Every structure is written in structure tokens, then in C-alpha cells.
Amino acid sequence: MLSDYIGIPFVDMGREPVIDGGLDCWGLVRYYYNRELGIKLPEYRISSLYDCDIQKLVNNEVNAKSKFEILDKPIENCIVTMKLGSEYVNHTGIFVNNKILHTYKGTNSCLVFHDNPLWFSKIISYLRFKR
Numbered sequence: 001m002l003s004d005y006i007g008i009p010f011v012d013m014g015r016e017p018v019i020d021g022g023l024d025c026w027g028l029v030r031y032y033y034n035r036e037l038g039i040k041l042p043e044y045r046i047s048s049l050y051d052c053d054i055q056k057l058v059n060n061e062v063n064a065k066s067k068f069e070i071l072d073k074p075i076e077n078c079i080v081t082m083k084l085g086s087e088y089v090n091h092t093g094i095f096v097n098n099k100i101l102h103t104y105k106g107t108n109s110c111l112v113f114h115d116n117p118l119w120f121s122k123i124i125s126y127l128r129f130k131r
Contacts, residue, residue: 005032005101008109015043025092028103029079032094033129037077041129042067071126074114079127082119089124 011022015030023031026044033039071078074095082091084104093102096111100119103109112119 002096002101002111004035005109006111008103010103010105010107010109012105023103023109025103028101028109029092029094032101033077039129039131067130068127069130071128074126075128079129080123081125081127082122083124084122091122095126 005028008017008028009022010024011020011027012024013027014020014023015027017023017031020027030041030043033041068079074080076096078095080093080095080100080102081089082093083089084091091102091104093100095114098114099111100114101109101111114120
């Protein structure tokens with residue numbers, strides 16, 4: 001149930017809400033994919049403070065075309081990459097019900113409308129995980 005993912009506290013490098021006390025943006029994506037889709041996404045232990053490292057990682061994964069495929073438009077449960085206050089991709093969320101499920105520093109996990117100009121303007125790509 002989608003409501004199970006709303007209100008989870010943001011914790012930098014958080015991967016398990018019970019153990020870590022919350023999740024970071026990639027932790028939320030991994031947690032959702034595992035519980036809802038039965039997919040174990042790769043683990044990337046990078047602090048949300050290191051934007052440049054996150055950008056390099058995303059570029060490497062997408063360019064290798066081994067784990068993720070870039071989509072022309074969003075599809076249900078795809079990963080959304082964004083730039084929030086940075087020149088680098090530094091944020092991820094999940095496209096669900098025409099909204100983006102995400103968490104960010106200083107906020108609990110929440111849903112925002114995908115077409116809200118505040119968020120839509122920050123979207124860089126939509127990714128599908130290759131099984």
C-alpha cells in the first residue's frame with residue numbers, strides 16, 4: 001500500500017527504516033522496489049552530500065547499459081532522477097500514480113505531483129531497471 005511509504009524520515013544513507021531510523025532517497029527507491037516489486041536494486045553507499053559522486057555513478061550505470069535503461073517518458077514504478085539545487089543529478093524518486101514518491105534532506109517521504117512545475121523542471125531522466 002502506497003501509504004506505507006509516506007512519512008518515513010529522511011536519514012542520510014538510510015537503507016532500512018526500522019534499523020536506520022529512516023531512508024535517504026535511494027534507500028526509499030530500493031525499499032519500495034524490494035517490497036512492492038520483489039526487485040533488489042543495487043546498493044550504492046554514497047552520502048547525499050556528495051552530488052558529484054552521485055552524478056558519476058548514475059552516468060556510469062546508464063552508460064554501461066547493464067542495469068538501467070533510459071525511458072523517453074515515465075512509466076509506472078520507473079525511477080526518476082533529478083537535480084535539486086545542484087549542477088549534478090543528486091536525487092531519485094519513484095513515478096507512481098502520476099506522482100513522484102521521494103524523500104529529501106529535512107523532509108519525510110512524500111508524494112508530489114509529477115507535473116508540478118517545481119518538480120517537473122528538476123527531472124533529468126526516467127530509468128527502468130533491467131532484470
